[in-house]
Amino acid sequence: MPPEKVAPLMTLETTVNGRPVSLPIEPRAILLDVLRDRLDLTGTKRSCDSQVCGACTVLLDGTPVSACCTLAYEAGGREIETIEGLAGPNGLHPIQQAFVDTDAIQCGFCTPGFVLTTKALLAENPRPTRAAIEDYLGGNLCRCTGYWNILDAVEDAAEKLAAVSPHPQPPLPSSRERGLNGPRLSGPRGPS
Amino acid sequence: MLEPFSMHQPRSAGEASAMLSHFGEDATVYAGGTELLVVMKERLAHFPHLIDIKRIPGLADITYDPERRELIIGSTARHRDLERSPLVRQWLPALAALEASVANVRVRAAGTIGGNLCFAEPHSDPATLLTALDARLTLTSASGTREIAMASFITGLMETNRRHDEILTSLAVPESGPRTGVAYERFKLHERPTAAVAALVTIESGTITDARIVAGSVGARPQRLPDAEAMLRGQSANESSAWLAADLIRMEVETTSDAFESEAYKRQLARTVGYRAIVAAIRQATGADGSRHAA
Numbered sequence: 133m134p135p136e137k138v139a140p141l142m143t144l145e146t147t148v149n150g151r152p153v154s155l156p157i158e159p160r161a162i163l164l165d166v167l168r169d170r171l172d173l174t175g176t177k178r179s180c181d182s183q184v185c186g187a188c189t190v191l192l193d194g195t196p197v198s199a200c201c202t203l204a205y206e207a208g209g210r211e212i213e214t215i216e217g218l219a220g221p222n223g224l225h226p227i228q229q230a231f232v233d234t235d236a237i238q239c240g241f242c243t244p245g246f247v248l249t250t251k252a253l254l255a256e257n258p259r260p261t262r263a264a265i266e267d268y269l270g271g272n273l274c275r276c277t278g279y280w281n282i283l284d285a286v287e288d289a290a291e292k293l294a295a296v297s298p299h300p301q302p303p304l305p306s307s308r309e310r311g312l313n314g315p316r317l318s319g320p321r322g323p324s
Numbered sequence: 325m326l327e328p329f330s331m332h333q334p335r336s337a338g339e340a341s342a343m344l345s346h347f348g349e350d351a352t353v354y355a356g357g358t359e360l361l362v363v364m365k366e367r368l369a370h371f372p373h374l375i376d377i378k379r380i381p382g383l384a385d386i387t388y389d390p391e392r393r394e395l396i397i398g399s400t401a402r403h404r405d406l407e408r409s410p411l412v413r414q415w416l417p418a419l420a421a422l423e424a425s426v427a428n429v430r431v432r433a434a435g436t437i438g439g440n441l442c443f444a445e446p447h448s449d450p451a452t453l454l455t456a457l458d459a460r461l462t463l464t465s466a467s468g469t470r471e472i473a474m475a476s477f478i479t480g481l482m483e484t485n486r487r488h489d490e491i492l493t494s495l496a497v498p499e500s501g502p503r504t505g506v507a508y509e510r511f512k513l514h515e516r517p518t519a520a521v522a523a524l525v526t527i528e529s530g531t532i533t534d535a536r537i538v539a540g541s542v543g544a545r546p547q548r549l550p551d552a553e554a555m556l557r558g559q560s561a562n563e564s565s566a567w568l569a570a571d572l573i574r575m576e577v578e579t580t581s582d583a584f585e586s587e588a589y590k591r592q593l594a595r596t597v598g599y600r601a602i603v604a605a606i607r608q609a610t611g612a613d614g615s616r617h618a619a
Contacts, residue, residue: 139330139372159374160326182362183431184515195404195433201361202434205331249429271428 146207148173149217157204164188164199167214175215175244179273186272189245190214196252215244218251226292227251227285236285238276246272250286259290326361327370333379337464337491340375345466345489347373353491355400358427358435359443377491384436386411394498399438399491403450404429406437415499416457418506422449427515438492444478444545446580447516451478452540453508455548456522459497463490471496481544481580503527504534505608509601510541511593517541518585519593521573523601527561527609537569537598542590543578551576552598561606570599 144155148171155170167173167190176199179187183198190199191213192206218225224232227250237243246269253260253268260268265286274282331354334340344351351373354360363369377383377400384400386409395415397406406412406423413420426432426440426449440448441461451474459474463486474495478484486492500506503526510520520541526534535556537549552569559565574595579587607613 137328139328142331158328159331160328162326165325181365183358183428186428186430189430192433196430197433198430201358201365203357203361206357206434252429268429271430 142205142208144204144208146209147211149213150211159203159205161204162200163190163197163202163204163207163212166204167199167212173214173216177241177244179241184271184273185242186245186249187242189248189272191248191252194252194255196249213248213251215247218247225251226296227254227289230289230292231282231285234281234285234288236277236281242272242274242276246274246282246285250289253286254290254293258294260286262287326364327367329370329372329374332373332375334375334377336380337377337383337493338466340377340380340491341465341489343373343375344491349488351375353377353439353442355439356402356435357439358431359439359445378436383493388415389496392496392498394496397437397495397497399441399493399495400436401438403427403432403435403437403440407432416497416506418508419450419453419457419497422453422508425449431515437495441474441477441495442484442486442492444480444482444484445516446481446544447520447541448546449508449510449517449520449540452520452538452546453506453522454495454497455540455546456508456524456536456538457497457500457506458536459495461492462494462496463487464493465490469493475546475548478545500524501526503609505605505610507601507604507608509597509604511597519590519597521594521598521601523598523605525556525561525602525605525609527606530561530610532556532559532561532565532606535569535602537573537602539573539577539594539598542594543580547578549573549576549598556602561610563603566599566602566606569602570595573598 139159141156142159144157146153164178167176176190177187178200179185181200183201188199189196193210218228227247231237249269249272265283332343334343352371354374354376383398385398386401387396388411389396403423403426407420440450454474460471461477462471472485505525508522510517512518522538524536525532535553537552538546539549540546552572555569555572574591577594579590581587
């Protein structure tokens with residue numbers, strides 16, 4: 133029996149990278165800690181620890197969330213995808229390959245978050261405009277590359293994925309294209 | 325690591341309210357967690373009991389009431405749900421556009437509209453626009469249900485009129501009328517806006533007949549700006565009138581000081597985004613932007 137000051141344990145029944153997982157957890161367990169410490173999936177990184185930087189991005193039912201500020205409890209009955217789930221038996225996922233091909237990686241700490249966010253973006257919007265890419269990735273920070281090669285990588289990934297399974301769809305407008313002042317990825321622009 | 329807590333999963337708003345009454349100040353409502361968990365991680369607050377209202381059936385529904393011409397938004401609808409909802413896009417495109425720009429995609433995927441409003445963080449994007457849209461909130465407790473105007477819901481810095489045992493269950497947002505433009509403009513460098521203004525402008529034959537102007541982010545709570553509104557009424561619908569109102573925004577807006585920006589800077593930003601919001605609303609009301617609000 134756990135000591136009294138600890139709340140009753142819960143059983144987390146979830147799916148991680150396609151594998152079913154059943155794990156006793158405390159309600160307070162943070163998803164990032166469970167992935168890194170209990171499941172040894174250390175590709176998910178802790179950085180800002182406050183949902184700002186995107187280094188801890190994982191996909192929950194295909195949607196990006198910050199694992200640093202998500203209770204593991206929320207993953208119950210849902211599917212988690214981490215960076216470890218992308219590469220297949222035949223090598224890197226096309227998005228990962230695009231990041232390699234365009235030199236979109238320097239220290240690499242932010243890369244898992246960028247790659248997973250890109251996966252979610254391209255699932256929603258297979259041929260995004262440059263502005264739509266900047267908009268969607270606006271919550272992922274990189275302190276090395278200056279972003280240009282990352283933006284190129286996403287465009288390259290869109291082409292690679294389209295070659296594998298073409299889904300012709302019109303691009304969705306970004307919030308900036310709809311006239312809102314959002315975070316900027318590519319440096320200052322003139323007044324709009 | 326967070327301090328330990330128990331998680332509770334009520335199946336109705338009444339049951340959630342009863343839990344809040346039972347545990348008192350030891351309990352709080354848990355929805356998206358995007359604000360609450362950060363506060364708990366920082367050790368600014370701790371609650372031994374979290375009441376997860378996301379399992380309550382129907383609480384995230386978004387519907388349109390054609391008789392009252394208003395959108396009914398369930399409190400646990402996430403920002404991303406509002407951003408993508410065909411109903412919100414159709415009836416309140418300004419709200420859909422705003423929701424698509426809240427924080428970042430991860431926060432939008434987890435954070436709920438009700439949590440955002442109840443947390444009453446002064447930089448909330450939706451609170452500012454919903455005040456201008458004259459939204460009404462429904463609060464439910466074990467003892468009954470009441471409705472409160474958005475304009476009087478937030479009372480101060482992270483303070484609302486919600487009683488501890490009340491659950492915000494939904495908000496009703498009236499569709500803006502004909503020849504009315506709605507716009508929200510903000511300035512932000514980081515995750516939250518530094519200054520924001522929402523504007524509703526109604527135009528008859530080239531003259532502004534009504535205006536609602538609300539400033540957000542610069543003070544403790546969203547503020548109606550009656551001087552700027554009075555200035556606009558009766559004026560021609562053009563940029564010159566927008567500047568006259570914007571100058572009054574700068575004078576009448578209440579600002580709070582913080583470690584990041586001076587109050588004078590916030591006033592100047594409120595004037596600038598206020599001008600932009602008024603002009604955008606005028607253009608929408610006159611159909612100059614090609615929108616459905618064409619007069």
